[in-house]
Amino acid sequence: MSALTGSSPQTHDIAVKELIKPDIQRIEEVMLRDLDELSGHLDDLLMEVLRYGLLNGGKRLRPLLTILAARLCCGCENLDIYRLALAFEYLHVATLFHDDVIDNADTRRGRPAVNRAYGTVAAILAGDFLHARSMAIIGERAGIEALKIFCRATSGMVDGEFLQLRNAANYDQSEKGYFAAITGKTALLIAATTEIGALAGGADDEKRRALRIYGSNLGCAFQITDDLLDYLGDQNITGKPTGNDLAEGKMTLPLILAVNRADKKDREYLLRILKQDELRRSCFDEVKEIIAKYSGFSDTKRKAEELIAEAGAQLAVFSQPAQEKDRSLLGSLAQYVLGRNK
Amino acid sequence: MSALTGSSPQTHDIAVKELIKPDIQRIEEVMLRDLDELSGHLDDLLMEVLRYGLLNGGKRLRPLLTILAARLCCGCENLDIYRLALAFEYLHVATLFHDDVIDNADTRRGRPAVNRAYGTVAAILAGDFLHARSMAIIGERAGIEALKIFCRATSGMVDGEFLQLRNAANYDQSEKGYFAAITGKTALLIAATTEIGALAGGADDEKRRALRIYGSNLGCAFQITDDLLDYLGDQNITGKPTGNDLAEGKMTLPLILAVNRADKKDREYLLRILKQDELRRSCFDEVKEIIAKYSGFSDTKRKAEELIAEAGAQLAVFSQPAQEKDRSLLGSLAQYVLGRNK
Numbered sequence: 001m002s003a004l005t006g007s008s009p010q011t012h013d014i015a016v017k018e019l020i021k022p023d024i025q026r027i028e029e030v031m032l033r034d035l036d037e038l039s040g041h042l043d044d045l046l047m048e049v050l051r052y053g054l055l056n057g058g059k060r061l062r063p064l065l066t067i068l069a070a071r072l073c074c075g076c077e078n079l080d081i082y083r084l085a086l087a088f089e090y091l092h093v094a095t096l097f098h099d100d101v102i103d104n105a106d107t108r109r110g111r112p113a114v115n116r117a118y119g120t121v122a123a124i125l126a127g128d129f130l131h132a133r134s135m136a137i138i139g140e141r142a143g144i145e146a147l148k149i150f151c152r153a154t155s156g157m158v159d160g161e162f163l164q165l166r167n168a169a170n171y172d173q174s175e176k177g178y179f180a181a182i183t184g185k186t187a188l189l190i191a192a193t194t195e196i197g198a199l200a201g202g203a204d205d206e207k208r209r210a211l212r213i214y215g216s217n218l219g220c221a222f223q224i225t226d227d228l229l230d231y232l233g234d235q236n237i238t239g240k241p242t243g244n245d246l247a248e249g250k251m252t253l254p255l256i257l258a259v260n261r262a263d264k265k266d267r268e269y270l271l272r273i274l275k276q277d278e279l280r281r282s283c284f285d286e287v288k289e290i291i292a293k294y295s296g297f298s299d300t301k302r303k304a305e306e307l308i309a310e311a312g313a314q315l316a317v318f319s320q321p322a323q324e325k326d327r328s329l330l331g332s333l334a335q336y337v338l339g340r341n342k
Numbered sequence: 343m344s345a346l347t348g349s350s351p352q353t354h355d356i357a358v359k360e361l362i363k364p365d366i367q368r369i370e371e372v373m374l375r376d377l378d379e380l381s382g383h384l385d386d387l388l389m390e391v392l393r394y395g396l397l398n399g400g401k402r403l404r405p406l407l408t409i410l411a412a413r414l415c416c417g418c419e420n421l422d423i424y425r426l427a428l429a430f431e432y433l434h435v436a437t438l439f440h441d442d443v444i445d446n447a448d449t450r451r452g453r454p455a456v457n458r459a460y461g462t463v464a465a466i467l468a469g470d471f472l473h474a475r476s477m478a479i480i481g482e483r484a485g486i487e488a489l490k491i492f493c494r495a496t497s498g499m500v501d502g503e504f505l506q507l508r509n510a511a512n513y514d515q516s517e518k519g520y521f522a523a524i525t526g527k528t529a530l531l532i533a534a535t536t537e538i539g540a541l542a543g544g545a546d547d548e549k550r551r552a553l554r555i556y557g558s559n560l561g562c563a564f565q566i567t568d569d570l571l572d573y574l575g576d577q578n579i580t581g582k583p584t585g586n587d588l589a590e591g592k593m594t595l596p597l598i599l600a601v602n603r604a605d606k607k608d609r610e611y612l613l614r615i616l617k618q619d620e621l622r623r624s625c626f627d628e629v630k631e632i633i634a635k636y637s638g639f640s641d642t643k644r645k646a647e648e649l650i651a652e653a654g655a656q657l658a659v660f661s662q663p664a665q666e667k668d669r670s671l672l673g674s675l676a677q678y679v680l681g682r683n684k
Contacts, residue, residue, distance in 0.1 A: 041501075098467075120444065122504070135477045162467065165464065166386075
């Protein structure tokens with residue numbers, strides 16, 4: 001990261017945050033206005049649930065990507081693109097609502113999860129509402145072609161979740177299976193944010209493709225970093241305890257690499273732990289040690305770096321001077337995703 | 343009903359079923375083909391859940407309405423309208439999946455509910471999938487205007503559910519509130535089936551409006567009949583026990599009318615029962631008697647009849663000889679909804 005920017009990771013992150021601040025503020029403003037408009041037509045309790053779930057200090061990464069991609073392609077600025085971009089935050093929060101029901105989650109971003117605060121019924125229904133609203137926005141503001149891309153992404157998300165569901169007690173997974181699952185679960189939607197942004201910005205096929213691949217790689221790297229943080233994160237910074245994935249028996253890349261590479265003894269030891277609920281909770285440090293022994297963490301990290309390098313390379317197609325600012329911002333965002341520690 | 347057709351209710355129903363049979367069969371065929379196409383791209387478990395939920399002898403009333411409305415307006419027949427109509431069955435089943443999770447249902451149509459057969463996670467996710475697919479079909483096959491109508495309907499459904507949620511322990515409801523809730527929960531979507539059918543059939547504003555009102559009234563009458571059957575239905579015919587709504591403290595029109603009209607003594611008696619879980623389960627016959635005393639059932643039935651009469655009147659705009667068959671079929675369907683005993 002520092003090689004790219006000539007500064008330390010921390011300085012780089014602060015600089016990125018400064019650069020994206022005006023766009024993030026505008027996303028927040030447009031969202032507040034949209035919620036105000038909705039509140040005239042919707043049930044008060046539904047509005048309360050929507051505000052609770054949406055106004056919680058989210059990073060707004062998804063709408064930001066749409067805005068940057070569109071601006072990079074059309075070279076102009078207009079409010080419509082912010083309204084379109086909201087769709088991605090709405091869909092994201094819709095999936096969080098349903099995920100929290102599915103996981104029976106207690107908290108989200110340091111507050112009671114929506115299912116705890118308002119009950120399962122409200123969480124499912126408000127998720128359905130946001131899902132419908134996001135699709136309506138996409139169709140209305142970006143057209144049928146965009147809606148198709150969007151629906152492919154949401155189908156892919158469900159498909160990825162089912163793949164994971166079917167693989168629930170399968171501790172012998174392949175790297176390929178892992179990438180199929182995270183592509184469906186995370187990357188397809190991030191790819192849709194940038195591809196639909198490109199479409200809204202009037203991009204040609206080459207640019208559209210470049211931004212789709214950028215988004216897809218960014219999404220994969222984002223998920224991989226998430227999975228790494230679940231082993232190596234600092235709870236004081238991430239705000240959530242490590243070891244959740246292991247406790248749930250979730251096979252993420254570091255562990256998959258270790259199981260695949262381990263010698264007979266280590267492999268049997270790992271599988272014995274994985275098959276028992278209690279051991280998965282108590283043997284976190286032992287498992288971490290074995291993963292490290294087989295370079296599970298370093299190779300996972302390297303994989304994320306490769307994906308981000310490829311994402312950055314895709315941006316080369318935007319070579320005009322006027323595109324420099326947003327191109328560089330997308331490049332920096334990719335580095336930011338890689339370097340994030342929370 | 344017999345006044346309209348010159349035959350007994352039973353004969354009328356059998357005749358209607360015969361008339362709609364070719365369309366229903368075609369809906370089933372098109373759905374099977376669509377599922378086959380999907381199965382090439384989707385996870386096997388997801389496909390299994392979809393087939394389980396969709397291929398269960400559903401009445402296919404919603405897609406049928408779209409097809410009849412479209413045919414009435416364009417006077418022609420084509421396969422595309424069947425493909426479009428599927429969207430309404432998909433959305434319907436998506437809501438059933440989520441409803442069954444919300445109600446923690448054991449059975450649906452005499453089989454284990456999808457949440458029992460495949461678990462809550464699968465039920466939520468497969469519902470999300472069908473929801474997304476239905477919107478994609480609408481956008482792709484009927485355009486943005488249709489997508490807007492569709493989204494208004496799905497928003498309205500969530501809104502209606504929230505209204506009901508907020509009113510959960512409010513036993514002193516108005517007739518107006520009841521109609522607001524059933525319009526959101528049921529009628530808006532039925533109105534969307536016929537209005538989008540009209541749109542796809544190239545209808546002018548007058549015909550579109552007529553079919554929207556027809557659908558809305560049909561939907562309300564459908565829900566009212568449902569609510570009546572929960573008190574007066576024959577379990578041997580409906581396949582489900584009566585008294586569920588009362589047991590759950592759900593305020594439907596017969597009970598609302600009774601509470602509003604009852605004298606002081608009867609009203610206090612009713613409210614005492616309503617406020618206690620156990621009494622709501624044990625005093626079904628007593629409550630039924632009080633509702634009947636205040637004409638709660640007969641006036642509810644009359645309300646449904648008025649709605650259906652108004653729905654039928656809307657069809658007068660389709661006065662050409664070539665429209666006679668489908669117009670009469672929509673008229674008969676309205677009567678069928680009113681007279682249904684399961």
